[in-house]
Amino acid sequence: MSTQDKKSQSGSEEINFEKALRPTAWDDYIGQEKVKQHLRLMIDAARARKEPCDHLLFYGQPGLGKTTLAYLIGKEMQTQVRSTSGPALEKPGDIAALLTNLEPHDILFIDEAHRINKLVEEVLYPAMETRTLHLIIGKGPSAKTFSLDLPPFTIVAATTKANLLSSPLRSRFGAIFRLEFYDVKDIEKILTRSAHLLGVEITHEAKKILAETARFTPRTANRLLKRARDYAQLYRKNVIDNTCAEETLKLLDIDEFGLERADRDFLEILIDKFQGGPVGIRALGAALNEEPGTIEDVYEPFLMQIGLLQRTPAGRIATKRAYTHLKKDHKSPLF
Numbered sequence: 001m002s003t004q005d006k007k008s009q010s011g012s013e014e015i016n017f018e019k020a021l022r023p024t025a026w027d028d029y030i031g032q033e034k035v036k037q038h039l040r041l042m043i044d045a046a047r048a049r050k051e052p053c054d055h056l057l058f059y060g061q062p063g064l065g066k067t068t069l070a071y072l073i074g075k076e077m078q079t080q081v082r083s084t085s086g087p088a089l090e091k092p093g094d095i096a097a098l099l100t101n102l103e104p105h106d107i108l109f110i111d112e113a114h115r116i117n118k119l120v121e122e123v124l125y126p127a128m129e130t131r132t133l134h135l136i137i138g139k140g141p142s143a144k145t146f147s148l149d150l151p152p153f154t155i156v157a158a159t160t161k162a163n164l165l166s167s168p169l170r171s172r173f174g175a176i177f178r179l180e181f182y183d184v185k186d187i188e189k190i191l192t193r194s195a196h197l198l199g200v201e202i203t204h205e206a207k208k209i210l211a212e213t214a215r216f217t218p219r220t221a222n223r224l225l226k227r228a229r230d231y232a233q234l235y236r237k238n239v240i241d242n243t244c245a246e247e248t249l250k251l252l253d254i255d256e257f258g259l260e261r262a263d264r265d266f267l268e269i270l271i272d273k274f275q276g277g278p279v280g281i282r283a284l285g286a287a288l289n290e291e292p293g294t295i296e297d298v299y300e301p302f303l304m305q306i307g308l309l310q311r312t313p314a315g316r317i318a319t320k321r322a323y324t325h326l327k328k329d330h331k332s333p334l335f
């Protein structure tokens, strides 16, 4: 989760906003061209055979459109999408209840699939492979197993951490897709579409400013757009122009790279306290008062993507670009 995502995850307003902007047809879905092409092929072929699509796994950073794709596939296959998540499936009975309530050809979307526990996974294996549900009722010598046939269905799973998925589970997906960060041009197109859907006008320049600071992520772009709309509304402007975009970013303390205060603090600690590294993640975590997992998942992917941070076997290193961006002297012996 990016820091922006983490901060504003609360609030059903954000969720409704995201849902409202979700593309519901392939032509509206911008970017991820390779993934889209492959998926369309699979879906069209499955539909022609009147079969459900193979089980699918999407992985990638938060906000890149994994859930959006699951619902888009539902629309394309003209089926219902039932939704759950790894942590919500506490016991085998939870997944059994969902599977037995599926209508033929339904999609079961499982978010945060890396958090599915072992016992639930074991119910999923035969369900995904042969559409049978094996359940054990009771304990000890009197325990009974029974099997149930399930209707044809598709599991669409999403995770930010494909490496944490067990290999037996991973191997049961017919196709695995990695979602990439978007390029700035595609983010601009997404902003154009979203502004249109929200009924707000935005200048080309403002769109460019927001797109460049959106961390290559549609969810972040849409959120910045919404904040800029708030700003425009408050200052009685009927269009989001460059001043409006710049003032919004200033208010949110987001710089021209899309870094927030927390990202800059991260890099500053790395540079000031550890001479730019290499430093181990635990030492960095202690200095920042953050869990190593949060550093790995929240801070690092984007900083690495824009070339401000390197992960090496010896530890984390701030790059020359990070020094330049934060206007620090290049004292590191590494460059």
Ligand code: ADE
Pocket: 021, 022, 023, 028, 029, 030, 031, 064, 065, 068, 190, 193, 218, 219
């Ligand atoms: N909104 C969020 N993601 C999108 C995408 N990939 N295309 C169009 N609109 C979006």
